[in-house]
Amino acid sequence: AQSVTQPDIHITVSEGASLELRCNYSYGATPYLFWYVQSPGQGLQLLLKYFSGDTLVQGIKGFEAEFKRSQSSFNLRKPSVHWSDAAEYFCASSRAGTALIFGKGTTLSVSS
């Protein structure tokens, strides 16, 4: 069965430092992969998506993610974190025509 694992429940990063959030997927073929961000009490906003092609994907708000088939990973990165980036981040996968399968999420805290 398809699954998504986010190994880190909570990460704290200093403002201005770099960020990497980990995501591993389980699926025989290459799935569609997504990163969403959720602020408290809000819906989910799409940061970036990977369907095929270039394995380094650029998203909004300065985020990027790299698809690595050999590691079944799709890690999210940002070179310099801002206090406004504090939120819950969800990695998700799907196949064509199906709903999203989400990881349990990683809470990002930003310290000054």
Added chain:
Amino acid sequence: EAEVAQSPRYKITEKSQAVAFWCDPISGHATLYWYRQILGQGPELLVQFQDESVVDDSQLPKDRFSAERLKGVDSTLKIQPAELGDSAMYLCASSYGRYNNEQFFGPGTRLTVL
């Protein structure tokens, strides 16, 4: 910018009562999803519609939950009777087509069952 609309944003009810949530997807989006998000978890699919037809409701607790999308546009999710364990965020999402997997999410309805 077009958005997915949901109402109400917050709902407090007592157990055994009936509740209903409404979702209006982005105009032209044929595929509509209802997800449930328990606090501290990722969203999980309850039901997926393609136009007015149910595509996947395998995770919908059908003894108490029902969902409809009669004209293939807006949708209603109902719980009757509500139980304490139903307290969660209910998220609606839509996509242009079933095989276009970019889903746009609404703000959600936060349900508290007392």
